[in-house]
Amino acid sequence: MSSYAATTISSQAAANRLLLRRKRAERRFQLYGILAISAALGFLVVFLASIVSRGYMGFVQTEVRLTVDFDQELIEAGSYRKMLRTSLSELFPNAGSSRAERRTLARLVSAGTVFVLRETVEADPAIIGTVEDVWVLASDPVDQFYKGRIDAALPEEERPISDASLARIAALEAAGRIDLRFNRSFFTRGDSRNPEEAGILAAIVGSALALLVTVVLSFPVGVMTAVYLEAFAPKNRITRLIEININNLAAVPSIVFGLLGLAVFLNVFGLPRSAPISGGLVLSLMTLPTIIISSRAAIRAVPPSFAEAAIGLGASRVQAIFHHVLPAAAPGTLTGAIIGMARALGETAPLLMMGMVAFVVEVPGGFTDPSTVLPAQVYLWADSPERGFAEKTAAATIVLLGFLLVMNGLAVYLRRKFEKQW
Amino acid sequence: MVNVSALSDPQPKLVARAVSVYYGGKQALFDIDLDIMSREVTAFIGPSGCGKSTFLRCFNRMNDLIDDCRSTGSMLLDGSDIAGPDVDVVQLRMRIGMVFQKPNPFPKSVYDNVAYGPRLHGMAPTRGDLDEIVETSLRRAGIWDEVKDRVDQPGTSLSGGQQQRLCIARAIAVRPDVLLMDEPCSALDPIATATIEELIDELKSEYTIIIVTHNMQQAARVSQKTAFLNLGRLIEFDETQKIFTNPSEPSTQDYITGRFG
Amino acid sequence: MPAEHTVKAFTEDLDKIERSLLEMGGLVEAQIARAVTAVAQRDSESAARIIEQDSEIDRYEQDVQEQVERLFALRQPVAQDLRMTISAIQIAGYLERAGDLAASMARRSIVLCETREVPGLYALPKLGDASHTMLKDALDAYRDRNIDQAKSIRHRDRELDDMYVALCRELLTHMLEDPHRITPGVHLLFVAKNLERIADHATNIAELVDYVTTGTRASEDRPRGRGFLMEGAPSPDDPT
Numbered sequence: 050m051s052s053y054a055a056t057t058i059s060s061q062a063a064a065n066r067l068l069l070r071r072k073r074a075e076r077r078f079q080l081y082g083i084l085a086i087s088a089a090l091g092f093l094v095v096f097l098a099s100i101v102s103r104g105y106m107g108f109v110q111t112e113v114r115l116t117v118d119f120d121q122e123l124i125e126a127g128s129y130r131k132m133l134r135t136s137l138s139e140l141f142p143n144a145g146s147s148r149a150e151r152r153t154l155a156r157l158v159s160a161g162t163v164f165v166l167r168e169t170v171e172a173d174p175a176i177i178g179t180v181e182d183v184w185v186l187a188s189d190p191v192d193q194f195y196k197g198r199i200d201a202a203l204p205e206e207e208r209p210i211s212d213a214s215l216a217r218i219a220a221l222e223a224a225g226r227i228d229l230r231f232n233r234s235f236f237t238r239g240d241s242r243n244p245e246e247a248g249i250l251a252a253i254v255g256s257a258l259a260l261l262v263t264v265v266l267s268f269p270v271g272v273m274t275a276v277y278l279e280a281f282a283p284k285n286r287i288t289r290l291i292e293i294n295i296n297n298l299a300a301v302p303s304i305v306f307g308l309l310g311l312a313v314f315l316n317v318f319g320l321p322r323s324a325p326i327s328g329g330l331v332l333s334l335m336t337l338p339t340i341i342i343s344s345r346a347a348i349r350a351v352p353p354s355f356a357e358a359a360i361g362l363g364a365s366r367v368q369a370i371f372h373h374v375l376p377a378a379a380p381g382t383l384t385g386a387i388i389g390m391a392r393a394l395g396e397t398a399p400l401l402m403m404g405m406v407a408f409v410v411e412v413p414g415g416f417t418d419p420s421t422v423l424p425a426q427v428y429l430w431a432d433s434p435e436r437g438f439a440e441k442t443a444a445a446t447i448v449l450l451g452f453l454l455v456m457n458g459l460a461v462y463l464r465r466k467f468e469k470q471w
Numbered sequence: 472m473v474n475v476s477a478l479s480d481p482q483p484k485l486v487a488r489a490v491s492v493y494y495g496g497k498q499a500l501f502d503i504d505l506d507i508m509s510r511e512v513t514a515f516i517g518p519s520g521c522g523k524s525t526f527l528r529c530f531n532r533m534n535d536l537i538d539d540c541r542s543t544g545s546m547l548l549d550g551s552d553i554a555g556p557d558v559d560v561v562q563l564r565m566r567i568g569m570v571f572q573k574p575n576p577f578p579k580s581v582y583d584n585v586a587y588g589p590r591l592h593g594m595a596p597t598r599g600d601l602d603e604i605v606e607t608s609l610r611r612a613g614i615w616d617e618v619k620d621r622v623d624q625p626g627t628s629l630s631g632g633q634q635q636r637l638c639i640a641r642a643i644a645v646r647p648d649v650l651l652m653d654e655p656c657s658a659l660d661p662i663a664t665a666t667i668e669e670l671i672d673e674l675k676s677e678y679t680i681i682i683v684t685h686n687m688q689q690a691a692r693v694s695q696k697t698a699f700l701n702l703g704r705l706i707e708f709d710e711t712q713k714i715f716t717n718p719s720e721p722s723t724q725d726y727i728t729g730r731f732g
Numbered sequence: 733m734p735a736e737h738t739v740k741a742f743t744e745d746l747d748k749i750e751r752s753l754l755e756m757g758g759l760v761e762a763q764i765a766r767a768v769t770a771v772a773q774r775d776s777e778s779a780a781r782i783i784e785q786d787s788e789i790d791r792y793e794q795d796v797q798e799q800v801e802r803l804f805a806l807r808q809p810v811a812q813d814l815r816m817t818i819s820a821i822q823i824a825g826y827l828e829r830a831g832d833l834a835a836s837m838a839r840r841s842i843v844l845c846e847t848r849e850v851p852g853l854y855a856l857p858k859l860g861d862a863s864h865t866m867l868k869d870a871l872d873a874y875r876d877r878n879i880d881q882a883k884s885i886r887h888r889d890r891e892l893d894d895m896y897v898a899l900c901r902e903l904l905t906h907m908l909e910d911p912h913r914i915t916p917g918v919h920l921l922f923v924a925k926n927l928e929r930i931a932d933h934a935t936n937i938a939e940l941v942d943y944v945t946t947g948t949r950a951s952e953d954r955p956r957g958r959g960f961l962m963e964g965a966p967s968p969d970d971p972t
Contacts (some may be wrong), residue, residue: 080680282536282538284538303541353574354571354573354575355575355577355578357533357536357571357575358569358571358575358576358577358638358641359577359587360533360536360564360567361531361533361564361568361571361642362564362568362587362588362591362641362642362645363560363561363562363564363565363588363591363592363645364587364591365561366536368591372587373577374576626780651734687810688808691810714811715810715811715814716811716814716815716947717811717946717947717948718811723811724811724812727810727811727841728809728810728811728812729737729738729739729742729814730736730737730738731738
């Protein structure tokens with residue numbers, strides 16, 4: 050009896066020890082998890098903070114208010130440059146009239162100001178013969194200085210802006226003729242050699258066109274492939290081979306798709322280079338496996354009882370699938386498609402091969418126009434030496450992230466909206 | 472031995488002769504001969520994997536959906552072939568409805584669930600006709616009073632027993648002659664099961680019903696004839712009362728008294 | 733018994749019912765044997781014990797009924813199990829009545845002790861023995877599910893009827909000879925009748941063996957005697 054009691058007690062103690070150990074192990078595991086998540090969140094915060102802190106300045110731009118005399122003679126002669134020069138000289142009458150001095154003065158404003166003036170006149174001919182105040186973009190060095198990116202205490206030869214210019218900026222500021230304003234041209238222009246004039250509209254439109262091609266091609270093809278594989282394909286060797294290859298395709302480096310596109314779409318079919326149509330085709334190829342895999346998973350997750358019930362009522366297989374299975378699989382399918390699109394939106398490598406990583410000034414007007422895409426634009430700007438492009442890079446990144454966020458949000462929204470209990 | 476002729480009425484609703492079913496190389500049913508009488512409930516009982524569901528699905532050709540499934544032998548509905556390759560399965564499935572193990576209403580409204588079949592077959596030219604079919608079917612399934620105020624709500628919002636009655640309403644909306652029920656109560660609680668059993672008893676005045684069940688008491692309660700299948704063979708087919716008081720075959724006896732295996 | 737139930741407790745419950753039934757049968761057999769002895773040997777003490785013991789048999793019957801009730805409620809027996817349990821209730825009933833008949837014999841034996849002895853009644857123990865053996869054999873046939881034995885028991889009932897009629901004639905002769913023997917004679921007639929009815933119950937039990945094993949009720953092929961002083965009546969075998 051006593052020995053029995055003793056063993057019970059000792060095994061009780063052992064059990065308690067075991068229990069304690071188990072609880073400790075559980076707490077430890079949770080701690081690891083929390084640490085991992087905090088690390089990930091920390092990196093995310095650092096990344097976002099650095100992008101935003103550098104990028105938010107990209108959304109504003111230093112502008113200078115000029116008083117321009119829209120003289121009819123000059124306009125008729127097309128001498129907008131002279132018009133600008135006159136207006137600058139009026140601001141700074143004692144700037145000197147030598148060629149070098151005139152050029153320094155002109156460098157206060159963006160090199161594209163002349164074109165801006167012409168556009169202003171063309172947009173509103175009534176302005177001819179009047180004297181108007183016009184806000185024009187400051188040049189990149191002025192912009193950078195005004196945003197505090199250039200240290201005025203440096204010796205003159207070490208900074209990109211001269212003492213004379215600094216004095217003029219001070220004068221402009223005193224006159225209330227210089228200010229940071231919202232950078233509308235960032236969203237309304239294409240790329241430019243001058244950072245202050247560079248915009249992302251061309252890239253956004255290029256991305257949108259390419260994605261449109263992608264979604265139109267890959268969504269129906271992907272969903273139909275998934276339906277066929279799930280519901281109709283005979284379960285044989287060939288089907289299995291296709292399935293394996295689709296799964297593998299999803300893991301193929303995207304540059305390979307670019308090479309394929311280059312070889313097939315450009316060289317064989319002769320599609321235009323740098324065009325959304327060819328870029329979209331390549332992105333479709335890349336997105337297809339993702340859409341097929343997620344759609345198949347979504348279709349498989351639909352209880353077979355729906356299709357059975359419909360077939361039991363005399364529906365054909367196709368009817369059963371289109372009436373019941375696909376609607377029930379819609380949230381998963383759409384989510385997969387949107388995630389695939391989001392990935393396509395962020396893709397650069399395959400487009401590199403299609404010539405879509407390009408300097409594009411004009412906003413593309415169609416699927417065959419030369420164009421670039423958002424991430425390519427980020428890449429191009431990140432490569433540029435001018436300081437002004439650094440903040441453009443960050444700003445474009447914010448725009449890109451914004452689009453991705455919106456798309457993922459849409460995916461979540463659609464899933465919530467269509468998700469039904471069964 | 473199963474004495475088919477002794478049970479044969481002049482006009483059985485469904486006739487199976489020498490029905491064998493194969494899944495790939497594996498034979499699932501062996502030479503089954505069976506007559507199903509009109510307006511009776513016939514229960515199929517037997518251990519899992521005995522082929523009773525497979526046999527049930529032969530009647531409305533649901534086995535066609537399985538790739539490597541093929542069957543031999545002849546099956547007749549009111550004397551006309553239903554097993555041949557030329558049979559229009561859509562027509563067949565209109566005449567032989569099916570209710571499944573788990574209540575499986577479509578994720579649509581109660582109304583749309585019932586209206587699906589009639590719409591599919593173009594049975595209701597006007598909205599009024601459709602309304603009538605839906606109401607009649609729901610009434611016949613004994614669920615109208617419970618759902619008449621919420622036919623626009625999703626069928627999935629009903630309780631399990633109501634869902635199963637909705638599925639029965641959906642099946643009878645296409646006006647079949649025969650109802651196949653594949654363990655219709657296995658996912659339901661006893662009360663819901665009782666309502667379904669009561670419904671089956673009422674429906675047998677209009678429909679020929681075949682029910683597969685694991686619950687032998689249920690087979691005893693609802694059916695007039697019982698077929699016991701084991702290992703793909705029809706072991707015994709007789710009046711339910713006979714099967715449950717004095718079965719002829721020792722293995723039937725072992726099965727129903729719980730001495731199996 | 734065929735293969736065991738998957739639920740072992742089910743088999744155990746069925747076994748227990750059968751055991752109770754056979755114990756009860758054993759008790760009833762003993763009661764009958766003792767009652768016959770008490771009558772033959774004019775032993776009123778033994779008779780009193782027999783009467784006392786009868787309540788034990790009633791308890792057994794109640795016990796079997798309760799067990800069957802419980803089995804129905806909890807296990808819903810079907811087929812063979814259903815037939816076994818139903819027959820258990822019936823057999824318990826037959827045994828209880830046989831027990832009552834034994835007690836009734838014992839009561840008459842006490843009265844008989846007060847009356848004049850009827851000599852030379854060697855036929856009474858013989859009838860008692862036959863009746864007792866029939867019940868024993870019926871229970872054995874039931875225990876062993878022996879259809880052949882059960883069938884032979886049903887045929888033995890005829891012999892027993894003949895013995896009963898012979899005994900009655902003998903008693904009638906004694907009563908005609910000596911009017912003082914009428915009272916004990918009538919009591920003994922009742923004792924003989926009791927033994928004959930016990931044999932009928934044994935036959936009923938034997939008939940249940942068929943029902944339990946094959947599910948068919950034994951056909952009414954039992955040969956019947958016409959009974960004492962029933963020579964003029966229509967035969968029970970004749971369809972009327």
